Amino acid sequence: MNVQTVTSERKELVTVTGKRKRLFKFKGTVLGPVLAFIAFLSLWQLIPLLFGIAPFILPKPTDVIQAALENWTLLSPAIQITLGEAIIGFLLSAIIGIFVSVLLASSRILEISIYPYAIILQTIPVVAIAPIIVIWFGSGFNSIVIISFIFGLFPIISNTLMGLNSVDKNMQELFTLYNASKWQSMWKLRIPAALPYITAGLKVSSTLTILGAITGEYIAGIGGGKGGLGYAITVAAVQLKTPYLFACGIASAIFGIVFYLLVSYLSNMLLKSWHESAMKVEK
Amino acid sequence: MEIQQNPVVAFNRVKKVYNTGTVALSEFDLTIHEGEFISFLGPSGCGKSTALRMVAGLGEATNGTVTVFEQKPKDVIRNSNDIAFVFQEANLLPWRTVYDNVVLPLELRGTDKKSQKETAERVLEMVGLKDHLKSYPRQLSGGMKMRVSIARALSAKPKLLLMDEPFAALDEITRQTLQLDLLNIWKKENTTILFVTHNVYEAVYLSTRIAVMSARPGRLTAMIDVDLPYPRERANSKFTEYVNIASQSLEDTMGRRELGT
Numbered sequence: 001m002n003v004q005t006v007t008s009e010r011k012e013l014v015t016v017t018g019k020r021k022r023l024f025k026f027k028g029t030v031l032g033p034v035l036a037f038i039a040f041l042s043l044w045q046l047i048p049l050l051f052g053i054a055p056f057i058l059p060k061p062t063d064v065i066q067a068a069l070e071n072w073t074l075l076s077p078a079i080q081i082t083l084g085e086a087i088i089g090f091l092l093s094a095i096i097g098i099f100v101s102v103l104l105a106s107s108r109i110l111e112i113s114i115y116p117y118a119i120i121l122q123t124i125p126v127v128a129i130a131p132i133i134v135i136w137f138g139s140g141f142n143s144i145v146i147i148s149f150i151f152g153l154f155p156i157i158s159n160t161l162m163g164l165n166s167v168d169k170n171m172q173e174l175f176t177l178y179n180a181s182k183w184q185s186m187w188k189l190r191i192p193a194a195l196p197y198i199t200a201g202l203k204v205s206s207t208l209t210i211l212g213a214i215t216g217e218y219i220a221g222i223g224g225g226k227g228g229l230g231y232a233i234t235v236a237a238v239q240l241k242t243p244y245l246f247a248c249g250i251a252s253a254i255f256g257i258v259f260y261l262l263v264s265y266l267s268n269m270l271l272k273s274w275h276e277s278a279m280k281v282e283k
Numbered sequence: 284m285e286i287q288q289n290p291v292v293a294f295n296r297v298k299k300v301y302n303t304g305t306v307a308l309s310e311f312d313l314t315i316h317e318g319e320f321i322s323f324l325g326p327s328g329c330g331k332s333t334a335l336r337m338v339a340g341l342g343e344a345t346n347g348t349v350t351v352f353e354q355k356p357k358d359v360i361r362n363s364n365d366i367a368f369v370f371q372e373a374n375l376l377p378w379r380t381v382y383d384n385v386v387l388p389l390e391l392r393g394t395d396k397k398s399q400k401e402t403a404e405r406v407l408e409m410v411g412l413k414d415h416l417k418s419y420p421r422q423l424s425g426g427m428k429m430r431v432s433i434a435r436a437l438s439a440k441p442k443l444l445l446m447d448e449p450f451a452a453l454d455e456i457t458r459q460t461l462q463l464d465l466l467n468i469w470k471k472e473n474t475t476i477l478f479v480t481h482n483v484y485e486a487v488y489l490s491t492r493i494a495v496m497s498a499r500p501g502r503l504t505a506m507i508d509v510d511l512p513y514p515r516e517r518a519n520s521k522f523t524e525y526v527n528i529a530s531q532s533l534e535d536t537m538g539r540r541e542l543g544t
Contacts, residue, residue: 170374173341177368178391178439179361188391192378 059243064250067243074232075244079251082213082228085141086259089148090209094202096149097156104157105164106186115161122154126212130219144216144228151212152205156198163197164190199267206263210256229255289317290353291443291475292338297347299333299501307333309500311347317442320469320476322486322493324529326537330501331479335445338477339368351443364392364439369446373428375420381407381431382416388439406434409468426457433465437472444469446478450485462488466513483533487525488515495529497536505532 045060047053055063068075100118104111130147137143167190175185217230227235229252236245292315299308307330315321323331336342337349340356351359351366359365367388375384385407386399394402407413410430420428429449436444450458466489469476480486486493487509495505509525516522 168374170370170372171376174368174370174374175391176341177339177360177366178364178388180391184391188387189376192376195378 056240056242059246063243064246067241068247068251071244071247075247075251077226078229078232078248079255081226082210082217082230082252083255083259085144085148085216085228086210086213088145089212090152090206090259090263092145092149093152093156093205093209097153097201097205098160098198101157101160101164102186102191105161105190106182111161118154118157121150126150127215127219130216134220139221143220144213147216147220148209148212151215152209155204155208156201159197159201159204160194163194166197167193195271199271202267203260203263206260207256210252210259214252290314291317291319291351292477293348293350293353294334295348295350297334297337297344297349299330299337299342300345306500308344309502311501311503313494313503315475315477317475318473320466320478320489320491322478322480322490323496324480324483324486324493324533325496325501326498326533327481328501329496329498329536331496332447333501335447335477335479338443339366339445341368364388365442367436367439367441367444369429369432369436369444369449371448371451373420373425373432375428375431375435377420379419380416381412381418381420381423384420384431385434385438387435392439402438402440403434406437407431409437409471410434410464424457426453426461429453429461430464433468437468440472442474444474444476446476448479448481451480451482458485463514465489470513483526483529484517487522487529488517493529495532495536504536507532 041061045062048055048058048060059067104114126147130143133146134143137146164186171189171193172185175189180188213228214230214233217228218234221227222231229248233245233248233252236242236248292313294311294313297308297311298306300306311330311334323334325331333342337344338351338356340360349356356366376387379387382403385403389399389402403416404413407416410433412427412430412434415423415427420431423431433449450461453461462485465476468474478486478489490509493505493507493509494503495507496502497504507525507529511519511521511525
C-alpha cells in the first residue's frame with residue numbers, strides 16, 4: 001500500500017514537470033522568435049522617428065508596407081515573373097544536374113575527365129560570364145533563366161554524385177553476386193540510395209536559383225518584356241524609392257523562403273514514399 | 284551421414300596476399316562435398332572471410348585455384364543462381380519492403396512476377412516471416428532482419444549457401460533460435476553450407492565438419508568431423524567433448540603463433 005501511494009505521488013510529479021516542459025518548449029520555440037520579431041519591428045519603427053531619419057535613407061516598417069500596397073500593381077507581376085524564371089531555372093538545373101551526375105557516376109573515366117570542369121564552371125563568377133550569356137541568348141527571359149540554371153546546377157551535381165558514389169560496399173557486392181547489370185545497380189540501388197543526397201542538393205539549389213534569377217535580371221535587363229523583382233529593385237534604387245526598395249527586398253526574401261519550404265516539402269514527400277528510412281534519419 | 288562425393292567447392296593450394304603485403308591465406312587446401320555443412324572456425328585475421336569471399340567470386344586467389352562446381356566462381360555467378368551469400372549485417376535495402384527485398388535476386392535475373400510471388404511466400408514461410416511482407420526493414424528487430432536476409436538468399440534456390448558470421452551481431456537467444464531454423468532449412472533445401480564463425484559452440488552445433496584455421500598467415504590447422512546426430516543437445520556430454528576438441532585446436536593455433544613471434 002505504502003509503495004503505491006509513493007508511486008502515485010511520483011506520477012503527479014512527472015506530469016507537472018511534463019506540463020512545465022511543454023510550456024517551456026512553447027516559450028522556446030514559438031514565443032521567443034515572435035517576441036524577438038516584435039521587438040525588432042518596434043525598434044525599426046522607433047529609430048527613424050527618434051532620430052528623424054528620412055524615409056529614403058531608412059524607411060519605417062509602416063512606410064515599407066505602404067509602399068508595397070501602393071506599388072502592388074508593379075510588385076505582384078514582378079514576383080510572378082521572377083517566380084517563373086526561378087522555377088524554370090530550378091527545373092532545368094534539377095533535370096540536367098541529375099542526368100549529368102548519373103552519366104558521370106556510371107563511368108569512372110567520364111567522371112575523372114569531366115568533373116574537374118564542372119568545378120571550374122562553378123568557381124567562375126557567373127556575373128563575369130553573364131554578359132556572354134546575354135550576347136548569346138539575348139537580353140531578357142532566356143538569359144535570366146540560363147543564369148538562374150547555372151547558379152542552381154552545381155549543388156545538385158555535387159550532391160547527387162556524392163550520393164551515387166557512397167553506396168554501401170556490401171550492398172554493391174550483393175548486386176554483383178546477383179549478376180546485376182550496371183543499369184540495374186544504378187536504378188535499383190544507387191539512385192534510391194542517393195535520394196537523400198539528391199534532395200539535399202535540390203534544397204540548396206532552390207534558393208540559389210532565385211538568387212540567380214534576380215542577379216540575371218540585374219544583368220540581362222528585361223529585353224522588351226515586363227521586369228521581375230531584380231528589375232524592380234534596380235529601378236527603385238535609381239529613383240531613390242527606398243521604401244519600395246525595401247518592399248522588393250523583403251518580397252524576394254519571403255519568396256525565397258516559400259520556394260525553399262515548397263521544395264523541402266516535395267522532397268520529403270518523395271523520400272517518404274520511396275525511402276522511408278531516410279525520413280527517420282533526417283528528423 | 285548420407286554425404287555424396289561430388290565436390291562443390293575445391294580450394295587447391297590457395298594463397299592470398301593483399302596489396303599491403305599481408306598474407307591472408309597460405310597453402311589452403313580443402314574440398315567440400317554436396318550436402319555438407321562446413322564451418323570455418325578461427326581467430327580474427329585468419330582469412331576465413333577471405334576464403335569465403337573467394338568462393339563467391341568477390342576476390343581472386345594470388346596463387347592456386349578456387350573452383351565451384353568445377354568452374355570459376357565468377358562464371359557460376361554469371362550463369363546461375365547457384366551461389367548465395369549472407370553477410371554479417373542483414374544488408375537489406377531500406378526503401379524496399381520485406382517482400383521486395385526477398386524477391387530482389389529474382390527481379391535482377393528477370394524472373395516473372397508470378398513465380399517471384401510464389402518463391403517469396405515459400406521462403407518467408409520457411410523463416411517464419413510470412414506475416415511481415417509489407418514491413419520495412421527499420422520496423423524489424425535484428426533477428427528478423429537476418430531472417431529476411433536468409434530468405435532473400437534462399438529465394439534464388441542456391442545450391443551453395445555462403446554465410447559470413449551471420450549471427451555474430453545477434454543476442455544469444457535469438458542466435459540459438461536462428462541456428463535451429465538454419466539447420467531445418469539446410470535439411471529441407473538440401474543445400475551445401477559454408478559458414479564462417481569465431482564461435483566454437485556455434486560451429487559444433489551446426490557443422491558436419493569444422494575447418495580450424497590459424498591467423499597470419501591463414502592456414503588450415505585441423506579438420507574436425509562432428510559425428511553427432513541432429514538436432515544436437517548443447518548439454519549433452521558428447522557435445523561438450525566436441526566443444527573441447529575444437530577449443531583445444533583453436534588454442535593450439537593461437538599458441539603456435541605466440542611461440543613463433
